[in-house]
Amino acid sequence: MEVTIIIATFILATVTLLPLWRNPHWVVRSMDFPRMQLAIAAALMILAQITFLNYSGYQAWLLLGVAIACLIWQLWWILPYTALWRVEVKPTTNPAPDRALRILTANVLTPNRQADVLVNLVNQHSPDILVTLESDQWWQDQLDKLETDMPYSIKCPLDNLYGMHVYSRLPLEDIETSFLVEQDIPSMHAQVRLRSGDVVRIHFLHPAPPSPSENPESAERDAELVIVAKSVTESDQPVVVTGDLNDVAWSSTTRLFRKLSGLLDPRVGRGMFNTFHAKYPCFRWPLDHLFHSEHFTVSSIKRLPYFGSDHFPLLTELSFNPVQKSNQDGLDTDEDEEDWAKSISKEEKVGAKDVPTPGE
Template sequence: MFEALGAVTLFLVLATCLPLLPIGHWSVRGFDFPRLQFAAIATLLLILQAYFLSFAGIAPWLMVTATLGCLLWQLWWVLPYTPVWRKEVHSCQSQDSDNSLSILVSNVLMTNRNSKALLALIHEHNPDVVITLESDQWWQDQLDVLLTQRPHSINCPLDNLYGMHVYSRLAIENSEIRYLVEDDVPSIHGDLVLRSGNKVRVHFLHPAPPSPTENSHSTPRDAELLVVARRVAEQSIPTLITGDLNDVAWSRTTRLFRKVSGLLDPRIGRGLFNTFHADYPLVRWPLDHLFHSRHFTLNEIRPLPNIGSDHFPLYASLTFSPQQGRQQQGINADAQDKQQAQEIAAQKPVTKEDVL
């Protein structure tokens, strides 16, 4: 039993330490994702160690100390996404329909053909804006029924898992489809006009992940996220970013993105709101995100039921309330953070001027 507990402890230490290395390969970056699962393993391992180890020598104490250290480190990343933490985004104090904004973002899974399930959710929750990812021409043909109530659309049907569509009842000005880092991976940008006339700069993103079947390294994903973050940091206008970022909320890249952009995460202090993987309850994490500037407060955010995709749709409702939002504070970037973001973005032929 000592050898078995030692082997699991060694694995846990490696899984905890590997993401600290400045290596972008998917085999390393993949350990960013299951931090909650690693915390659960560490908790169970501590119980087993306390029950089976004799603690007659130094080795058992070293094992327990290493396991406890791993547990605390994993919790440091995950606990902010639980109700025990202070909320980063305030709950809206008053309803203002003219300044409200509701969004449903869904990675539909291109091969999924259950469009009726998504349309039923859209009908039930009636969001102002619908964003679909991995949507091809077939999905566009099914979703165009939304045009009767959401006449403002941006279409980018692709059959490579990176198609994107936007359907909005609110006008979208200056809309652009950009291929910031990779020639076949689009992003959508524009200015959303609220009923009050206030404008919101929106960025809808779906960068390619580091994986054995996609990019072997995380550089394209990281570069896209951080070049958008650097552009947002230059602008003091109301801003919202959403999409499947193919990164978890608690990774170093997403944390750096939040620091540099200055955007807020409404999940902090509320919950994980896991959106992937819809088919495996024990292996889930938040891949679909929504970040916004301090101009907004939160009405609601939650994942919606499965539509046959490997992602759950994510629904959020915000209110443009800059007076109340002025009291909100995210995490700040120092000079080292800004330099790191610039260096990562510079690894690809893209600049912040390429972003709207």
């Protein structure tokens, strides 16, 4: 048993330390994802060590110290996404319907044929904007029935799992569909005009994940996040960025995006809102995101029911409330992270100037 515990502790320490290496290989970057599972594993390891090890020598204490350090490190990343943390975005206290922005983000899973369930969810929750990822021509044909109530749209049906559609009740202006880093991976950029007349710059993203079957490295995904973040931080406009970023909320690269952009995460202090994988409760993490500038407070955020996809939909309602701007703080970047961001975009030969800037 002692040998088993030694080996298991070594493995736990390895997978805990691996994400500290900024190597973009998928094996390294994938270790950002299961931090909750690794925290549970570290807690179980501590229990096993206390139960089975002999503490008359230093070796057992060393193993226990390693497991405790692993647990603390994993909790440092995930605790902000629990109710134990102070909220990053203020709750809306005086909701004004004409300043509300309600967005439903849904990765539909291209082979999924339960479009009617998603349409029913849209009809039930009445989002101002629906953005779908992985939607092909078949999905477009099913979702076009929403155009009676959501007459503004952006459409890019693709068969490569990266199609994207936006349907909106609110006017969309200065629309552009771009392929920022990879020629077959679209992103959408527009302005949305609220009922109050206020205009919000909005970006819809779905970069490819690091995986052995798609991109062996995260370089392309990271570059898209970096250049959008750089583009956003140079703007004084109210901004929303949403989509399936194929990255977890607590990863170093998502934190880099938040630091560079200055955008806020309404989940901080409220919950994880794990949207993937819908079919495997033990292996879930937050892949679908919505970030926004300090101009907004949050009225609600919730995960909606299963509709046949491997993702749950995410419904977020914001309130345009610029008077709260000075009372909400995100994350600050440092020189090392700025250099890291520059190296990421340089590697892919892209920059903030490649990102459309609606309204500017």
